Amino acid sequence: MSIGRTRPRTRIRIRIDVEGIVQGVGFRPHVHSLARRLALSGWVGNDGRGVFIEAEGAPDDVTRFQEDLRDQAPPLAVIHRVTAIVIPVRGDRGFHIADSRGGAGRATLISPDVATCADCLTEMFDPADRRYRHAFINCTNCGPRFTVIRGVPYDRPATTMAAFAMCGECEREYLDPRDRRFHAQPICCPACGPALRLLDARDRAEDPAGDPIEGAAGLLRSGGILAVKGLGGYHLAVDAANEDAARALRSRKHREDRPFAVMVGDLDAARALCELDGDAERLLTGPQRPIVLLPRRPGAAMAASVAPGDRRLGLMLPYTPLHHLLARQIPGPYVLTSGNLSDEPIAYRDGEARTRLAGIADGFLTHDRPIHVRTDDSVILPLWGTGLPLRRSRGYAPRPLRLSRPARRAVLACGAELKSTFCLVREDHAFLSHHIGDLENYETLRSFTEGVDHFRRLFDITPRVVAHDLHPEYLSTKYAHDVWDARGVELAGVQHHHAHIASCLADNQEDGPVIGVAFDGLGYGADGTIWGGEILVADLTGFTRAGRLSPVPLPGGTTAIRQPWRMAAAHLDAAYGGAVPADLPVRSRNHRHWDDVVAVARSGVNSPLTSSAGRLFDAVAAIAGLRDIASYEGQAAIALEQRADPDERGAYPARLLDDGPLVTIQAADLVRAVVEDMRGGAGPARVSARFHNGLAAATAAACVRLREDTGIGTVALSGGVFQNRLLLDGLVRALRLQGLRVLTHREVPPNDGGISLGQAAVAAARDALGPP
Amino acid sequence: LAHGAGGKATHTLIEAVFLESFRNPLLEPLEDGAVVDGLAFTTDSYVVTPLFFPGGDIGDLAVNGTVNDLAMCGARPRYLSAGFILEEGFPVADLRRITASMAAAARAADVWIVTGDTKVVERGKADGCYITTSGVGTLDRPTRLSAAAALPGDVVIVSGPIGEHGITIMLARGELDIEADLTSDTAPLNALTGLLLDACGDGQVRCLRDATRGGVATIVNEVAAASKVAVVLEEDAIPVRPAVRGACELLGIDPLYVACEGRMVAVVAERSAEVALAALRSHPLGAGAAVIGRIGGDPPGLVLLKTSFGGTRIVDLLVGDPLPRIC
Ligand SMILES: [Fe+3]
Ligand SMILES: [Mg+2]
Ligand SMILES: [Zn+2]
Ligand SMILES: [Zn+2]
Missing domain, CATH: 3.90.870.30 (DHBP synthase)
Structure with a gap:
């Protein structure tokens, strides 16, 4: 007598391939336990494309297995595609985990x-x-x-x-x-x-018998500077309440004002320093653990040099066991800033870190697990629930973004120059790299080229189209030409502000057409002048420049970026037709070089015309008396935003002029209004708010005008200026009030960190049109 | 057209058009001059606005420039020709001034202007006066100087403070009504190269270049590319006069890219560095000579600048006119 008769003998076997982030996230054990629960036989394994499964059993059980697979997934898994086919029954017993297979056509996603x-x-x-x-x-x-x-x-x-x-x-x-x-x-x-070690600045073990964590904590408590090996590189840490230590860190790093990030042990410690809402708490405690920019609580105990003159503070919670151990050992928050000299990339190799940081750190808390890819902390601004990414790096990279449609051929996009990233596209996956940094620095340029090679290997992508900026001097442009043109790969130049708008479209999985407002510092324009306050009518394949801010000279090129008062001089000279009131405070403060700088501006010598919105913010910040010199990019604009009175509703008027095919927002109107309001006694808080409101209103009016001309009802906002929450909020509200639909960034920074994604989306969309 | 700025665009133009058409083994290295049958031979055209500027004029520029190109080949400059293209109506007094300063420059450089030519073109077809000079020099020493001869470990020397000519010209153009105590550095360098080559042993001087258009940055980029080496400059070691530094800061221009007309870059074997410096400093034109960097092996073809803060910035060959790259 057979006992098998009680169950139906029919068995089926299926083969399932799962693609997505399914490796290194507990996916195979998860499949294993699902299969065991249903008493299926077969196996699960990793291959170059993701996870492969063969499962065999009663048809009902196999169906149930497929449902479970669909409905349940380990917390870190991201499933992009599941394909299942029926295959011949093998009659095997037990479910096991198969060896990994390499093989061609690698498409694994990496967590x-x-x-x-x-x-x-x-x-x-x-x-x-x-x-x-x-x-x-x-x-x-x-x-x-x-x-x-x-x-x-x-x-x-x-x-x-x-x-x-x-x-x-x-x-x-x-x-x-x-x-x-x-x-x-x-x-x-x-x-x-791996083992932790605490070394002194001369590379000697500090008390070999002692606990390295306790030793490191002691060093911090006594006001020392500690280099800590983190996930993506070395950080420098000091006690955040110790002003001498914070100041010493600034001077040894040669970092003048740019704020330091602070690590706090838990949410309560974060609440003691900053105002937190539910969104902020979610961002702080999420598995990515970015630096979250938060409004500072007045009177919170914090050394002045941590974030001088900044009303915000960048906080993060511990994300490695080492951080947790340190946080328990030190009662208060500690500064955790990138381990580098100002402008250098973060150190991540042990030998290199000890050489480069020897003049900065008093001790090194390090270990012997190597870091393969240098990865900076991500930075995010809480906004509208999701948060606005300002730097997308550790915790987010290399998770791909999905394009609205698959690319015909593989694309490499080389990005911009500062806040550089690159992006590789295969089919509908856009692998946006971690933050690389400023390419002018040799170490960073090397990270860039090595990073491209690493991503190409990891994701098995051989680019057939290489996209780049139009700026001939960007090292990323030169890389595209020197490396890829030489290999006979097709190059695709993408205008900077078109790339900004395209990155916003890609971030929202849309194709356009949209009215694209691209406000940033500077980018190379299609006409060879310098753009930066642009309104484009664009889709992924192309654009026309439909509006802009009225251009002024950039007196002394790059110097004008470091010296916002020069932009004040240029804008005032333009606004007052050469008759700038002599008693303006900004002019008196800079009287020694004022006339010379105006002469440089008028001569055109190294003073290209620019329609930059970022530079207009610089000018107004200087006129309002907030900042004449910037020690880091965007500093003056940030000061202006933070000083604004959020309750002020007034707005300076600015005319829209028809300038040939272009709608031109008269920046001069805003500049004159600033001056007159200040002369009437308005302080920087009111002036700043009215300027923000005025620019938002004028920009919205220009968009409404363009809707009338084009019938397009969607506006996309991108460019570094839209890191300014006050402007972003105001403009979004004004546009919606006019019935316009607004696209903003969600996963990708509005600044140049998103340029490579935009370039990739444009190149892929153009390529999809086929050969011309 | 960005082809005049001395950067990558000029290189592309030279390689695509001239080298393509005229290709021969003597032209191929694209040095400042050619060495033929024991003689050094070079030619150069001079176009400058304004024609007269503090410290000089187009005349001494035309003599010194060609003298210097011969000197950079290791030659003793001997004979020059001078060709003039004059715009109809060009004042004779100005021409006299120019020829007088050419004669003085030739005397100072110990060369003879032995032949010449003049053409007059219609009004509006030339900027007053253009001059082309060619020159012949004799090779008295057994030297083989080449931008491709630099070796890792060599030192990079500049013969004096940089950027004076280019900034002087920029300020003299008139649109800029800016006061500055600056004169062009135009000068013949043959006495200086003579002293240097005599002081250093055979083969110790690898390469000499006068840092004209595109400045020191362009010269060292050529050396890095031709020798397949890295050039690592020290920002703090680069001599720049305060007046030049001030004007560069005002104009937002990097002095490394500004033209000189009386300064040269020498790449010298490390063990001869002291001797070379002493020889240069023994002459008034080399009094400000300084070691500004070293040749390294890696990364080949790149010029790096160690900044005052300890950072490492790439000093690239410019494609065209400098434009801000910051977003
Ligand atoms: Fe930008
Ligand atoms: Mg020459
Ligand atoms: Zn174990
Ligand atoms: Zn865990």
Whole structure:
């Protein structure tokens, strides 16, 4: 008698391929446990495209398995595509995890780094746990990913953990499908993992017998500067309440005013420093753990040199076990800023870090797990629930963005010059790189070229079209020509502000056409002049320049960017037809060089005309007496925004002039109104608010005019100036009031960090049109 | 057209048009002059606005420029020709002034102007006066100077403060009503190169270049490209007179890219660096000579500037006129 008769003997077998972020996120154990629960046989494994599954069992159970797979997923998994086919039954027994396969056509998505999870934290602070106070604890739900991955498929030998052999206990966890650390590639423990060390500035071990965390905390408590090896590079830390330490850090880093970020132990500590709402809390505690820019609480205990003159503070919560351990050991918040000299990229290799930071740090809290990719902290501004990214890097990269339609051929976009990123596109995936930095710096340029090569290998993309900015001097443009033109790859030049608008379209998965408002510092215009306050009528394939701010000279080129008072001189000279009131405070403060700078502006020598919105903000900041010299990009504009009285409703009027085919917003009207209001006794708070409101109103009016001309009812806002929340809010409100639909950024920064995505979207859209 | 600024556009033009048409082994290295049958031979055309400027005029510029091109080949400049293109109505008094300063410059450089030519073109077809000079020099020393000869470890020397000629011209153009105590640095460098080559042993001087259009930045980029080496400059070591620095700051121009007409860049073997400096400083035109950097192996073809803060900035060959790159 057979017992098999009680069940129907029909079995089916299916093959499922899952694409998305499915490696290194506990996907295989998840599949394993689903299959076991339904008593299916077969296997699951990683390959170059993602996860492959073969599952066999009763038809109902197999169907149920497919449903479970669809409805449940591990927290960090992002599923892009599932394909299933029926294949011949094998009659095998048991469900197991197959070896990884490499192979052609790699399309694996790689997870960003993930902040330490709650389970790991509980274990780390449990004296009974074998990973008690272990600074490298992680599991399939958390830990390093992008920064330690050297190749695909994502397996331990392809990470910087390859050199660490697992101990017996770790190996048991690693191989147990029911364990939280099943196939957690960076798994380790105090017995087998990397080790922390505290070194002094001369590279000698500081008290080899002592606890490095305690030693490091002691150094911070006594006002020292500590270099800490993080996920994507070295940070420099000081006690955030110690003014001497913060000032010493500034002078040794040669960083004048740019604010430092601060790490706080938990939300309560964050609340003590800044005003938090639900959105801010969600951003702070999310698995990406970006730096969140928050309004400072008046009177919060903080050294003045941490963020001088800034009403905001950039806060972040611990995201590695090491940060958590440090935070427990130091009672207060600590500054955690990039480990570099001003303008240099963040140090990430141990030897290099010790050389470059030797003159800055008093001690190094370091370890022997190498960092493969230098990755900066991300920065986000809470806004409208989602937050506005200002720098998209650690925690976000290299998660791809989805394009509205697949590209015909693979694209590499080389980005801009400052805040540089690159972007590789295959089909509908846009792999936007981590933040690379300012390419003029040699180390950064090397990160850029090495980064492109790394991404090409990781995602198996061979670009057939290479997109670049039109600026002939951008090192990214030269790279496109020198490296890719030489290989016979098709080049695609994309105008800077078109790329800004396209990045906003891509961020919203739209194609246009839109009325695109691109307000930024400067970008190379299609006519060879310098643009920056543009209104384009654009879709992904092309644009026409339909509006702009009235142009003025940029007296002394780049110098005018570092010296906002020069922009005041240029704008005042234009607004007053050469008869600038002699008693204006900005003129008196800069009287020694005023006439010379006006002469330079008028001569045109190294003074190209520019319609830049960013430079108009600089000019108004200087006229309002807030900043004559900027020690970092955007400083004057930020000062102007922060000083504005948020309750002020007045707005300076600005005319729209028809200038041939262009609608020109008369900047001179705004500048004269600023001057007259100030002479009438208005302070900077009112002047700033009225200027913001006036510019928003004039820009909205120009968009309404263009809607009449074109019938287009959607406006896209992009460019670095839209990091200004006051302008962004005001303009969005004004546009909506007119019945216009507004697209703003969600996942990609409005500044030049998004340019490469925009270039890629334009190049792909043009390529889709086929050969001309 | 951006082809005149001495940057990448000029290079592209030279390579695409002239080298393509005239290609031969003597032209190929694209040095300042050619060495033929024991003689150095060079030619150069001079176009400058204004024709007269503090410290000089188009006349001594035309003599010194060609003298310097011969000197940079390691030659002793001997004989010059001078061709003039004059615009109809050009004042004879101005022409006299120009020829007088040419004669004085030739005397100072110990060369003879032995032949010449003059053409007059219609009004509006020339900017007053253009001059072309060609020159022949003798090679008295066994030197093989070449932008391709730099080796890692060599030092980069500049013979004096940079940028004076270019800034003087810019301020003299008139649109800029700016006071500055500046004169052009136009001068013959043959005495200086003679002293340098005599002081250093055979082969110790790898390369000499006068830093004219595009300035020192362009010269060192040519060396980096031709020798497939890195050039690493020290920002703090680069001599710049305060008046030039002030004007550069006002105009937002990097002095490294500003033309000189009496300064040269020498690449010298490390062990001869001291001797070379002493030889240069023994002459008034080399009194401000300084080591401004070194040749490195990596990254080949690039020029890096170590900034005062310890950063490392790329000093690139400009494609055209400098434009701000900051967004
Ligand atoms: Fe931009
Ligand atoms: Mg010449
Ligand atoms: Zn975990
Ligand atoms: Zn272990």
